[in-house]
Amino acid sequence: MLVVKLGGSAGIDPAFTLDDLAELSQEEKIVFVHGANAVLDEWTRRLGREPRLVESSTGQVSRFTDRETMDLMLAVYAGLVNKRLVEGLQARGVNAVGLAALDGRIARGPRKDTLRAIENGKPKVLRGDYAGSIEEVDPSLLLLLLDHGYLPVLTPPALSYGGEAINVDGDKLSLQLALALQADALVILSNTPGLLRDLSDPASLIREIDVADEMSIQAAMAAARGRMKKKVEAGCRAVRAGIGQVVFADARVPQPIRRALAGEGTVLLARSPIGVRS
Template structure:
């Protein structure tokens, strides 16, 4: 196999603000269907879960912007993420000729996880993932069969318990695991044009971030909270051999599968 060029694979994560936006989502999914080559999609859906939870009398409990997943909440997010959101995305992709298959981490034992240990905060039924535990060959089998996996942000502990897991982390972990089999480009898609110097100004995109630049941005207190997990996961991917990582607007997803990239390149 030495010298054999790996196939390209795009690991694409889309945020809940895009999924929940009737103006952004159809164009985003249409762009996915036009990608030349293999891709997998990982989606969020926290706002939708919160909204449906309110209707069911299940209050969203948050600590530092992170959801506490108690027994009621894990049932809620399993229904919303793996059910409603995942299957709606799959149905919409099928309608435009993209052979998507909807999955959670429990399906095919693709993403086993361990329940996060209690430290200062008990996050409840939250799973931590190690890339080396991911069943990359099961994902490859689906891709080889002409299907595009669409993952909800759920994993399992191997003992029958579903676990809520950060979608950015799942995307990064899948990218790392699949890097053994493919040349992977990890693309984070959300409602901003990239990593911004000013969170309120889309014209302040930082085109390139490496570790020294990142450390300086942190020291200067420039980065807004929501982008920090994406950047940490992006660097984890790069430092584990993933080819490229891009953070950009959902509208630019198709462009970001080419050489003429938009948004922020992580290196």
């Protein structure tokens, strides 16, 4: 079992990933997760709004998701981008089924409707946020589809305990799915070759993070910037919890999944046995 996440940043043509999925899904069960960040920004601007990114007091940048932004997120993530990927897989002969994580209660958690943020240097309390975190993943719908030959294509938003659509992080969704499905590997594809020491230098790629080695983790965390810090932390947790390997790799090359599984990118694994920590 393999979980593949394709990031939604600008500059990624999904064709390489879809080609690879079409071949690999003949050999192995795969759940395909995707984002749609760049298209969401584009559509937000086309509708005359500006994407509202706010910084939390801990320095984390997130999208303030009021009701209209959630409308757009449903349209772009679960509609446009999800179904174009399903169409691309169907055209390649793969019987794909597109879902949002709220369908069939795949991923649920609490909604946090208030966001404490810093905007233009000032602390603010923003209410009406449709965002939350994933606490429960129920893989039964995905397993049902996989057992019957379908390839699930999955995207945020998830479902709150109150039954509302909530914005959740796509990387975290794919990690939690990989854990719930006891996947052998999780491949996270984006518009970088992996974790770079120097963002402007692809040769500065960190090839491996040994999650059993505290020094290796510290070196990786020192190199990671912004959102990448969260990705590395979450990836380490996933390896500790039993995923054989987590790979951050480049979506912009042919056969991106095969390359990632062959070690091209940043591979997170445990070189010696480690106790299960969370």
